[in-house]
Structure formats: structure tokens, C-alpha cells
Amino acid sequence: MQELEMVLRGGTVVTASDEYRADVGIAGGRIVAIADSLRGASEVDAGGLLVLPGGVDSHVHVEQPGSDGSMTADDFETGTRSAACGGTTTIIPFAVQEKGKGLRASVDAYRRRGEGRAWIDFAIHLIVSDPSEAVVGQELPALIRDGYTSFKVYMTYDDLKLDDRQLLDVLALARREGAMTMVHAENADCIAWITQRLAAKGRTAPRFHATSRPMPVEREATHRAIALGELVDTPMLIVHVSGREAVEEIRRAQARGLRVYGETCPQYLYLTEEDLGAPGFLGACCICSPPPRDRANQEVIWDALVSGVFQVFSSDHAPYRYDDARGKKLAGTDAPFWRIPNGVPGIETRMPLLFDGVSRGRITLQQFVALTATNPARIYGLSGRKGSVAIGADADIALWDPSRERTIRNADLHHAVDYTPYEGMVVKGWPVHVISRGAFVMRGGAPVDRRGHGRFLPCDLPGPARPRGQPALPADLL
Numbered sequence: 001m002q003e004l005e006m007v008l009r010g011g012t013v014v015t016a017s018d019e020y021r022a023d024v025g026i027a028g029g030r031i032v033a034i035a036d037s038l039r040g041a042s043e044v045d046a047g048g049l050l051v052l053p054g055g056v057d058s059h060v061h062v063e064q065p066g067s068d069g070s071m072t073a074d075d076f077e078t079g080t081r082s083a084a085c086g087g088t089t090t091i092i093p094f095a096v097q098e099k100g101k102g103l104r105a106s107v108d109a110y111r112r113r114g115e116g117r118a119w120i121d122f123a124i125h126l127i128v129s130d131p132s133e134a135v136v137g138q139e140l141p142a143l144i145r146d147g148y149t150s151f152k153v154y155m156t157y158d159d160l161k162l163d164d165r166q167l168l169d170v171l172a173l174a175r176r177e178g179a180m181t182m183v184h185a186e187n188a189d190c191i192a193w194i195t196q197r198l199a200a201k202g203r204t205a206p207r208f209h210a211t212s213r214p215m216p217v218e219r220e221a222t223h224r225a226i227a228l229g230e231l232v233d234t235p236m237l238i239v240h241v242s243g244r245e246a247v248e249e250i251r252r253a254q255a256r257g258l259r260v261y262g263e264t265c266p267q268y269l270y271l272t273e274e275d276l277g278a279p280g281f282l283g284a285c286c287i288c289s290p291p292p293r294d295r296a297n298q299e300v301i302w303d304a305l306v307s308g309v310f311q312v313f314s315s316d317h318a319p320y321r322y323d324d325a326r327g328k329k330l331a332g333t334d335a336p337f338w339r340i341p342n343g344v345p346g347i348e349t350r351m352p353l354l355f356d357g358v359s360r361g362r363i364t365l366q367q368f369v370a371l372t373a374t375n376p377a378r379i380y381g382l383s384g385r386k387g388s389v390a391i392g393a394d395a396d397i398a399l400w401d402p403s404r405e406r407t408i409r410n411a412d413l414h415h416a417v418d419y420t421p422y423e424g425m426v427v428k429g430w431p432v433h434v435i436s437r438g439a440f441v442m443r444g445g446a447p448v449d450r451r452g453h454g455r456f457l458p459c460d461l462p463g464p465a466r467p468r469g470q471p472a473l474p475a476d477l478l
């Protein structure tokens, strides 16, 4: 019997399918025993706590510069510290391709920034903004072989968007190589057309960001992305889904047997477009794309979490400071909405905000674990290592107090942002201790400095990215 370095004693282990009382034994940074009455060199009293897999936040932006001069406030250090304090032990941020350039240099530099500074483990998605022949033909296949097995494509934002032909190039490549494609689905031309009309009428305040991107803009792009994927028989995950019409598109595709996955985020459960109308320029804090909708759409998003339309609950942490010339005030306090960096922070509050849905009986503990940890690990090729309390997996664990009530205050969070959109909200359930590969990263509610402990995770080819084998085109054209 292997000597146990640490035992988590007397907690309730929760997986995506079960919950049961057991001790968890850790050695060499991995879970090596789950049983009754284990003994170890150190023991942690988990009585009354849930033993959850550490969260996998598979959609975060840290240390990401924008082509407009914006810069996320969180770097790998503060972003992973904040993640850890909210129960997350793996993040997947993005290395961005600048148009006209390749990807390899950007990916290597980005990975080096994370190594030596991240507190918890991280993988990297690619953002493909210029799928040239060389990128699609050589660079991406080589990067996929090196463990960068997922990429995001945008249907909006001038500096990132791909046209349909380019989307097909990327989707066909994903099919050939077995990678997962994430799609930001909004119709760029519709947004530009509406924005021009709003500008002509002087409607430029933050709240008009929501007017510029009504639900049909997201619905049309979601429908189109799914159709393109069907054409070339490529699975895809639609990210940050905001409301009913996009949910319906995804549900319909899933009912037809297409491998279409869905992701949503806390902002679509807890914010509405009214938050963009906060006094003065403050509405800028809640500008993100797609925009938060209304209460009826929040209900639809909850229901879609319960019914399984969504597999992933990510933060889409896009941490721009409010009072910062590289953040929300990039173009000043009178800036028109289209010059305000998009995104809201939420890496630390992601799991507590969803857990509050467990406390209120809206979702089950198993759904919570699946959405925050097990499914994202599977969808991005990290199964076996991350996302589950299981023998052989990394000892990434959140010991969670389901009865702890807490008022969210930015002053208590550990990110580098000067606000949280959830200020003053009361949630029930918060992590007490968080462990990454057997080491405390948060203990008794306080961060334990683990700068540099986090390692880069090369991802496997994800099983869910496998095509169905039923393209709508002759296979020799793909």
C-alpha cells in the first residue's frame, strides 16, 4: 500500500454521477485512494464539506492584449490566484493570432508567460483570426499535435472575424485533425448596420450596446455556424449563449443528432440589459458580447442548464478595469459604446454563482460538477487528469461548504479588477480549501501563494470533437 501524503477525511465526494461519504488519499499530487478510514502523513478534516473536483474554467481571458490598445487587468498570476480562491484549479485562456501573422510565436510566448507564474494548471486555446493556407495547412496541424487541440473562431469583431468561407476552412481542418472548434456567434454586418444608425441618432451611451446586438443577431449566427458545421460534419461548441433563440438553435441541432455543444456564463443568469443603463458611464462595466438580455431569458438559460442543452458553464472572464485607460475607459468616459472593451470579470465568482442554483434547488450537485469541471475537461481533452474526483486523476479538489452564505464584495476578491458586476449579491456555498495537485492554493478562505506551481497542460484530441461520419458533402471534398 502506497504511503499517503494527505488524506481528506470524512467529506462527501461528489462526481458528475454520484455522491458518497469517503476519505480521499493523495500521493505524488494525484488521487490514489478513495475509501473508508484512510491514514496519511497529513490529514484534513472534511467533515460537513463537499469534496468537489476543482473547477475547469475553459473560457477565460488573461494577459490578453487587444488590437485597440486594451489590456486585460489580470495576468497569469492574478488570474489564477483569483480562480483558485473561487474553487477553480484549471483554466484555459487564449493565445491570439494577429491578422497577417502566424500563430506559433504568439502561442510560445503566451505559454512562457504562464509557466513560472500561474498558481494552477492551464491549457491554451488558440484564436484563429487569419486562416491562411500556411496556417491551416501546416501551423495548426503541428500545434494540434503539440497539445493545442481547441480553437475559437469569431463571426464578429473587425480584427478577429472570419467570413463563411474561412469558417469552413477552419472547420474542415478541425475535422481532419480532431480538434474542437469554439464559435463566437454574432452577425457582424447586422451589428455594424445597427450601430451606424444608432450613431447617426446620437445613441452612443453604454446601454445602446445591447440595442446594437439584439437576439436575432446571435440567433442567425448560431444557426449559420451550425449549418456550416453540418456541411463538413464537424462538432463545435457555441460559446457564451445568452438567450432563448440561440438555445433553440442548439437544442434543435442536438435533437437532430449533430455534435453541437453549448456554453453559457454567469452574466446570462444574473445580469440584464438594464445593468448597461447604470448612471453615467458605469454601464460600461456590464458591456459584454452577446449582451445580457432580460429576466425571461435568464430563466431560459437556467432551464437549458438543467435540461442538458449546455455542457459547459464558463466565466468568460474578460477582466478590464473600469478606471483604466487600457480598460473600460480606453477611449474616455464619453466613449461611444463600440469603443468600450467588451467583457466582464468573473473567474472567482463563477462556481459560487452557479452553486447558489444548487442551494436553491434549481440544479443538482451532479449537474454542477458536470458543468463546472467534468464536461469542460472532457470536451477539451483533459479527461483522466482533470475534472473528476477519481483514482489516478490529479489531486485538484475544492473542499466546499454548502451552507456558507456570503455577500459578494469586490474588496474580498483576488482578481486585479476594480469592480465585480455581482457586488452585494448574497450566495450560499463557497470553497473553504482548494488543492492543486496535492498543494493548498487556498486554505481556510485565504490564498496560499503558489506562483509558478501551475503547469502547462497539453490537451489530448477530445472525444467529443470526433465527427459523426455523415458529412453533407462527398468525403473526398473535405
Ligand code: URP
Binding pocket: 061, 184, 240, 287, 288, 289, 290, 316, 318, 342, 343, 344
Ligand atoms: O464580451 C466578451 N465576451 N468579451 C470577451 C471576448 C469574447 O468574445 O469572448
Ligand code: ZN
Binding pocket: 184, 239, 240, 289
Ligand atoms: Zn466570444
Ligand code: ZN
Binding pocket: 059, 060, 061, 316, 317, 318
Ligand atoms: Zn471570451
